[in-house]
Amino acid sequence: MIKAITGTKDILPVDISKWHYLENLLRETFQLFNYKEIRTPIFEETALFARGIGEETDIVSKEMYTFKDRSETSITLRPENTAGVVRSFIEQSLGAQQSLNKLYYIGAMFRQERPQAGRLRQFHQFGAEALGSTSPLLDSEMIQIAYHILKNLGLKNLVVKINSLGIPEVRENYKNVLRDYLKDKKDNLSEESRKRFDTNILRIFDSKIEVDQQIMKDAPLLIDYLDEQSKNDFNVVKNYLTKVGIPFEVDPALVRGLDYYTKTTFEIVSGSVGSQSALCGGGRYDLLVEELGGKATPGVGFAAGMERILLACENEKSLNLPQDSIDAYLIRVDSKTEQNLELDLKLELELINLSSKLRQGNISCDYDYLNRSIKAQMREANKFNAKYVVFVGGDEFNRGELNIKNLSNGEQQLIKIEDFEKLKSIIKS
Numbered sequence: 142m143i144k145a146i147t148g149t150k151d152i153l154p155v156d157i158s159k160w161h162y163l164e165n166l167l168r169e170t171f172q173l174f175n176y177k178e179i180r181t182p183i184f185e186e187t188a189l190f191a192r193g194i195g196e197e198t199d200i201v202s203k204e205m206y207t208f209k210d211r212s213e214t215s216i217t218l219r220p221e222n223t224a225g226v227v228r229s230f231i232e233q234s235l236g237a238q239q240s241l242n243k244l245y246y247i248g249a250m251f252r253q254e255r256p257q258a259g260r261l262r263q264f265h266q267f268g269a270e271a272l273g274s275t276s277p278l279l280d281s282e283m284i285q286i287a288y289h290i291l292k293n294l295g296l297k298n299l300v301v302k303i304n305s306l307g308i309p310e311v312r313e314n315y316k317n318v319l320r321d322y323l324k325d326k327k328d329n330l331s332e333e334s335r336k337r338f339d340t341n342i343l344r345i346f347d348s349k350i351e352v353d354q355q356i357m358k359d360a361p362l363l364i365d366y367l368d369e370q371s372k373n374d375f376n377v378v379k380n381y382l383t384k385v386g387i388p389f390e391v392d393p394a395l396v397r398g399l400d401y402y403t404k405t406t407f408e409i410v411s412g413s414v415g416s417q418s419a420l421c422g423g424g425r426y427d428l429l430v431e432e433l434g435g436k437a438t439p440g441v442g443f444a445a446g447m448e449r450i451l452l453a454c455e456n457e458k459s460l461n462l463p464q465d466s467i468d469a470y471l472i473r474v475d476s477k478t479e480q481n482l483e484l485d486l487k488l489e490l491e492l493i494n495l496s497s498k499l500r501q502g503n504i505s506c507d508y509d510y511l512n513r514s515i516k517a518q519m520r521e522a523n524k525f526n527a528k529y530v531v532f533v534g535g536d537e538f539n540r541g542e543l544n545i546k547n548l549s550n551g552e553q554q555l556i557k558i559e560d561f562e563k564l565k566s567i568i569k570s
């Protein structure tokens with residue numbers, strides 16, 4: 142038997158209402174904040190991610206699904222969507238049409254990580270990118286949007302963490318300070334962190350290994366070395382969040398796993414999902430557009446993991462969704478037989494007629510295709526949470542009538558077959 146690829150998941154009909162609920166909330170929220178949807182391809186040239194996210198990041202060096210297509214072009218399934226959106230922004234000259242582009246997306250991303258609860262190889266993100274302004278109001282707006290969505294899902298156990306990585310010159314200077322601090326402690330670091338000492342020194346802050354954490358506890362912090370502009374912008378972000386009532390923590394160790402960030406970075410973590418606790422993350426990337434060949438344009442954005450968010454909702458039992466239901470289930474009273482082909486045809490035509498008229502009248506309905514007994518058809522009706530069943534057949538049908546039953550109170554009434562409007566109004570009531 143062929144099975145699904147490790148780290149991928151089927152989203153089955155029993156779970157789909159949660160996804161629809163989340164997707165509707167996202168679209169409503171982005172509409173509230175005036176963001177427009179953008180859909181970019183799920184695969185791009187490998188160079189886009191290598192250059193955009195950074196060669197030395199875990200994502201690019203270890204996690205990408207990269208392959209050559211038949212014309213020997215190196216293709217990568219998108220591990221995230223900021224690079225793709227920026228590529229599209231440049232290629233489609235979106236900046237020339239609109240001085241500030243506020244964009245959002247929802248879609249599948251791919252990373253070959255070790256699967257565990259809340260970590261998949263194909264997962265879904267929603268995210269937003271605002272391109273064209275250096276204003277820290279937009280950094281704050283990103284946090285506000287993410288927080289608004291998570292709060293509206295009923296999530297409680299949330300912590301908003303913010304940090305500033307400053308401008309690149311400051312960061313380069315600071316890296317030297319950090320290198321100095323770690324120089325004589327390097328041999329005590331874990332193997333992974335020793336490697337990062339040379340390739341991506343800031344990421345040592347991310348290490349979950351005890352020895353590394355002990356050493357980094359007393360390390361000098363980038364936030365104490367910020368330039369004036371970054372400091373001012375960071376203050377605006379803090380003031381904004383305070384003003385709109387979003388509690389936050391400044392976390393000077395929040396360095397994020399992608400190389401494109403400048404100034405503000407943030408994450409919202411949940412205490413309800415175990416070790417993969419980051420529900421969303423983002424920040425400012427003022428140099429990325431230029432680095433990818435566009436005209437210098439500042440940007441800021443975030444992305445959130447939808448599986449993780451739904452896991453948090455499940456663990457906190459925060460979603461109380463109505464059960465799926467249909468308005469009516471049509472029950473065929475006389476089973477199909479070889480003996481009475483004429484009746485058989487009449488019933489079938491009536492089922493077709495009724496079901497299509499109901500659907501045209503915006504009433505959801507279904508009927509049996511498997512020639513099942515009345516009892517079995519009733520079981521189906523209950524399984525689908527039908528509000529009404531309509532019996533088609535028997536003596537009533539021969540008299541030109543239909544029997545309609547309200548399944549919530551058991552009330553039944555007979556109506557004339559021609560009186561479709563009455564049937565409709567009962568079901569709609």
Ligand code: HAM
Nearest residue numbers: 221223260261264419420421422423424442443444446
């Ligand atoms: P990221 O932190 O790599 O940022 O991912 C954002 C979110 O995607 C994470 O917080 C997590 O919820 C979810 N996520 C990441 N990897 C997985 C996985 N393997 N399985 C399940 N969920 C996962 C970015 O992707 C940036 N593009 C965010 C951004 C947008 N920054 C600026 N603009």
